[in-house]
Amino acid sequence: MRPDLSITVAGIRMQNPVMTASGTFGYAQEFEPFLDLSRLGAIVVKTITRTPRVGNPPTRIVETPAGMLNAIGLQNVGLEAFIKEKLPYLRTLGPPIIVNIAGESIDDYVELASRLSDQEGISGIELNISCPNVADGLIFGCNAVLANKLIACVRQATSLPLIPKLSPNITDVVEIAQALADGGADALSLINTLIGMAVDVRSRRPKLSNVTGGLSGPAIRPVAVRMVWEVAQAVKLPLIGMGGIMTADDALEFLIAGATAVAVGTANFTSPSSAKRVIDGIKAYLIDHSVGRVTDLIGSLDLTGTTREITEWSS
């Protein structure tokens, strides 16, 4: 039996559900020595902004238990250099290219989206409304009214699929997800990093020059799976789940909880061929468990016997 790994998210057809998470895969070229890029479900590139950003001063990275904190500060080459220098290469790779964008105002997002719509070889736009490492990076991601307005405005500017990326640094993820769905989002990515902090007790100084940073890696996976599960029940849109995926089993948790696709992030740093192993592992799981299509797994969580089981008298 050859299992069918293909899925469709926001109208974007992918040969398998394994994507790369923004900011953890560079502009893909860095990974060419380590894996066959054509095998990926989709490639999501590092956040780009209208003008280049130099990013935060060092130290930008510290390791934490089963995770890491980063405060890169959205260092990137900027929109025009991306189009001129990075996109031509990305177009040749095969998998759908999803460009992640961030701005400080609705205008920024609109401008980025419309300029990218003119380019060939872009399959979708992921909107980073959840970066914890830049001033104002979170305003759209933490306010349902603003989030709704943002997505509605960008919707006018492009016909490309729009995928806002949710922040976990909020009380009610469902409220924001719903607002984004109402505003015209085609799919949702979740989650971005959790705001964290680490202190060097000898010097009594923060370990990051930005003081706080975004926590990623295995440590955040349970939070991410829970958020995907909550949103999947409340919102009809396809979800791209991410947060601490290191192995195929980790990815399967997200699919079973309700994600249509997954993204591998921090694992790309520790082993640059991680995404390939996740793809191979999902395939092996489907064969072992006689599941014909990966889509059969989506939201297949079995709640029998749990406190959340829906029984006749509870509903």
Added chain:
Amino acid sequence: MSPSECHVEVVANKQIAPEYFSMRLAGPARLARFRPGQFLMLGWTDGRDPLLSRAMSIRSAKSPHPPFSKGGNGGIWGAKCEVEILYKVCGRGTALLAAMRPGRSLRVVGPLGNGFEISRNVTSAVLIAGGIGVPPIAALTEVLATRCAAHGTKIAVFLGGRSKADLLCVSDLRRAGATVRVATEDGSAGHKGLVTELLEQYLDARRSTLDGPLYACGPHPMLAAIAPIAERHNMPYQASMEANMACGFGACMGCVVPIRGNARERTYRLVCKDGPIFDGREILWDEQGAGVGKMEGSAV
């Protein structure tokens, strides 16, 4: 040579001084093709905790290694060469490395980084290593010694450490033909004081006879102290820089050092990809220390 990802097997892991270990790793032959100054990212096979790989300079590589017997332990890796690293135990990761027995495997990405630039036609080279900065300097000494043999290149190595136990590779360096001068902060060997003081004395006396560059690897304060010395003597200066790294191959943008550029906007370079070897004149030395209490691990 583009880097690759592979598994390596620990062949030996020997304590060479109170806090220092030498580890030999068997892996694919391509690992042996490295430039002095290049490094490996060394990670644990399970890879969840500790999560990130550790950057380790390549001390030496022997190739070809006799192929492992087919059924044997190393057979599955198709091992053909042996790479040596030297490390100082200074945290959780290096403590875990120190506890590894031969036969265990590690994940490696490498060789990474640019490596030192070697000019062939010079008759002298001055190398400075502080503490655990010695592995790439020793590797460079050996390459300089063989490549530049025809020119009769004089290699002067300056080693600095807190005390005698922090001075590694002295006999290796002498065997390669280098003149070795040492400095310790506690005076237990050589000059009592900083290695940069020795270096200054030497340059003040010999500058006119030197036509090669300065090469250095060590803790940030040492590298920063050498910059004005190199400038005053008008010598090219190649410095091996450090930064916390997540990937080691240019994907995370985590490992930046500030570069001298225009005053209005800061410019950064990646230690893992643009470095770890930088032209000393390029680095914005006073700013780097602002990196908030890190890297005490590799202090002299």
